[in-house]
Amino acid sequence: MRLLRWFIGLLIIAAFLYGNFFIYDGIIFYKLINVILFCALFVLFRVLFGPSPADRIVAVDILGILIVGLLAILGLVFDQSFFMDIGLIWALMSFIASLAFAKILEGRYLDD
């Protein structure tokens, strides 16, 4: 049963990679950005169906770090350095948001 599920997942990933790298017609950076967006889809799955609140917080934290890489590649595509500014600020805000969520999960509030 477990092996079957693993195999189905492998098929989905292989189909995505084949379609992305051999059928889709675009420059290499767009293909890489597609892979990161596919990862973000997995993360959103964890945000939606995570069984406990901590799972959702972890997923949001990870999404923040993924976005930094995405913005760096976007900056390479358009050759503009302000994308990296957005990335740095995004990382900062997502870090502070994770700390605040963790504090609330622990039962302490912001005046503590």
Add this chain to the structure above:
Amino acid sequence: MTLQNRSRLFVFIFSFLVWLALTSARDVEEVIAGLIVAALVTIVAGKFLITSEKSGHIIRRIFSAIKYLIKFLWEMTKANLHVAYIVIHPYLPIKPGIVKIKIKLTKDTAITVLANSITLTPGTLTIDVNPEKKELYIHWIDVLSTDVEKNTKTIGGKFEKLLTEVFE
């Protein structure tokens, strides 16, 4: 020069250099704005960077810091390959548990760096620090033994000696 003033001077020079690198300053206005921003940063947070006199020679400390960095990057690469192996495997070969290790470092900075290094190296994640009893609680994805002394040697021993040379 007192310790606080030295710390402030260091913060001022460092933040001004970072400003120059980030804006690639071409005009006089940008340089002046950088001076103002660096002065503001120095007023607000200047005295927190250097808080105590360090012993030991500066060149030897920088040398051991570089040695530590190389070791850390190597351990981190190994950690990622380990996680990749676990994730691809169909049956998820994990044996998780939370263990306790003892630390010998005394300074807060050193303990923080040690905890962060443990988080980023193979199979271990620092959960909590007990500063009074000098213990770290660590979630281990593949528990090999439950003995405190043995775990201290396995998990913390890799970094603790180098960190002692760098920070103390």
Add this chain to the structure above:
Amino acid sequence: MTREVIGMVFILLGIMFDFFGVLGLVRLPDVYNRLQAATKCVTFGSAGILLGVFIIQGFNNFGFKALLGIVFIFLTSPVAAHAISRAAHRSGIPLTKETIIDQYQEDNELKD
């Protein structure tokens, strides 16, 4: 030309490790294991992407922003991981059934 090839290799490696980390976030059984896989792999992957961008761009302001991003990610993501895992343990989110030992729980019960 050589610089761009080396940078692209780093970006590809980074995206590969990002993908493994997100796969771990979906597959592993409880919050702590997910946090381990995701924090390590996604931090390393995003740092790889930023290093590749730095190698392609060289020493201009885009490259320096990418370097600052690497330092920032390495400093913040373990701290967020500690905060989330400690909050999860204190708010009583259970460990998975395969767990063999929990010395943190034992010590906290002794203290109370």
